[in-house]
Amino acid sequence: MSTNPGDTPDEPDEHGQNPFKGTPFEQLFGGQTFGAGGQMPDLSALFGQIQSMLQPSDDGPINWDVALDTARKLVAQQPDPSPSQRQKDAVADAVRLADHWLDDTATFASGVTSTAAWSRAEWIVGTTDVWKVLVEPIAEGSVQALSSALPEEARAMSGPVLGILGRAVGAMLAGQIGSGLGGLAGEVLSVSDTGLPLAPAGKAALLPTNVEKFAEGLDVSGDDVLLYLALREAAHQRLFAHVPWLREHLIGAVADYARGIEINVEGIQGRVEEQMRGLDPMNPESMQQILDGGLFDLPQSPAQKAALERLEITLALVEGWVDEVVHEATAERMPSAGKLQEAFRRRRAAGGPAEQTFASLVGLELRPRRLRDASTLWGSLRxxxxIEARDGVWMHPDLLPTAADLDDPLGFREGATAPEELSEDDFDAALRQLLEGEGGDTPDGPGSPDSPGA
Known part of the structure; x- marks a missing residue:
């Protein structure tokens, strides 16, 4: 044991508090304790870890090696067995049956090209590429806020220090992102559970360990739970496979949110200077206080609010459509489906602790708040x-229901009539006429998925 209370991060300081508590540095230093004979820790290993954390990343503002290592360590704190062959076969069989049931309730054909049963660690690896696209623009804007808030003269004089500090902040953000991903890995049930396309197209994956945990206390057979979740996963895959603009529409909303970050230099300059005066580059606690002190808690700009609304509404429409087609597929086949639907709606509406942590980190909530309204809208239209009219709304983003439509889900397109059979050319002409009549945008115009605002 050390004779001084504050010598190691696992021991309280003179005020009885652990200054490293809750920071990535707690994980870094937590294992570096003194031996029974009072030996010093392995300083070479310790400084090697510090150096790896502060190493500049070629991939952007976040050191993803640190983020993924943090996520894996968090997942490893609980049993995370690799799925057995029996579980893999069960997932494949459930998805195959789910696709067969959905053939009668959706106009979109199956979008599943392969199935998988993933462990939590495999979910982290399998979704990392998309998380990079989602998180890095927001993290980059936050890190840049530090240097942008300082006067030009100060930036010129403190360039090297800011470079080191920027890497330290980036490392801390990497630790927080890793914690968020590790927490989410313990909660998600499938690769499409967040409503975002996190895996390669056509990859239908479920997490058996999390599915079994979700099934506890539901008074529903494990086979029904697995099939219900396979139905939801297969429905997501159909939608993303046959609505080619949807993936970029969702991810683009996150990118628009990041581009909309506006830094009020005058408003936060005093706060930055005050925190910089108390900064000790050798003290991890003081660097953590920069994050905890709200340095990156910037007010949302109008552009960010618009992007958030677009993301939230589209997520609700995606989840509502999935809820509707799965309800139709199970209505006459699965007596327990109503109980599962309600359990799943409550789960999605409330969100888990990890989901809330991730929302506070990147400023984005992945919950479709209006899932019930969206499901009612799609059901009413059907x-x-x-089902042709219901699924036809996904032909173009300009046809999607708005927030006002969700306020009155039973009135969406109330005066419209069911579509007649059209040739492909007539269909394109009718779509073009509809878009021009609703705002002047054509499929090749400002509202098209290929345009910057789509």
Whole structure:
């Protein structure tokens, strides 16, 4: 044991507090304790870890090696067995049956090209590429806020220090992102569970360990739970496979959010200077306080609010459509489907602790708040005009229901009639006429998926 209370991060300081508590440095230094004979820790290994954390990353503002290592270590704290062959076969069989059931309730053909049963660690690896696209623009804007808030003269004089500090902040953000991903890995049930396309197109994957945990206390057979989740996963795959603009529409909303970050230099300059005066580059606690002190807690700009609304509404429409087609597929086949639907709706509406942590980190909530309204809208449209009219709304982003439509889900396209059979040329002409009549945008115009705002 050390004779001084604050010698190691696992021991309280003179005020009884652990200054490293809750920071990535707690994980870094947590294992570096003194031996029974009072020996010093392995300083070469310790400084090697510090050097790896502060190493500049060629991939952008976040050191993803640190992020993924943090996520894996968090996942490893609980049993995370690799799925057995029996579990892999069960997932494949459930997805195959789910696709067969969905053939009668959706106009879109199957989008599944392969199935997988993933462990939590495999979910982290399998979704990392998309998380990079989603998170890096926001992280980059946050890190740049530090130097942008300083006067030009100060930036010129403190360039090297800011470079080191920027890498330290980037390392801390990497640790926080890793914690968020590790937490999410313990909660997600499938690769499409967040509503975002996190895996390669056509890859339908479920996490058996998390599925079994979700099934506890539901008073529903494990086979029904697995099949219900396979139905949701297969429905997501159909939608993303046959609505080619949807993936970029969702990811583009996150990118627009990042581009909309506006830094009020005058408003935060005093706060930056105050925190910089108390900064000790050798003290991890003081660097952590820069993050905890709200340095990157910037007010949302109008552009960010618009991007958030677009993301939230589209996620609700995606989840509502999936909810609707799965309900139709199970109505006459699965007596327990109503109980599962309600359990899943409550779960999605409330969000888990890890989901809330991730939302606070990147400023984005991945929950479709209006799932019930969206499901009601799609169901009402199907009842009045059939599944062709319901699924036809996904032909173009300009046809999607708006927030106002979700306020009155039963009134969406109330005066419209069911579509007639059209040739491909007539269909394109009718779509072009509809878009021009609703705002002047054509498929090749400002509202097209190929345009910057799509």
């Amino acid at each position: 009842t009045r005009q059939g």
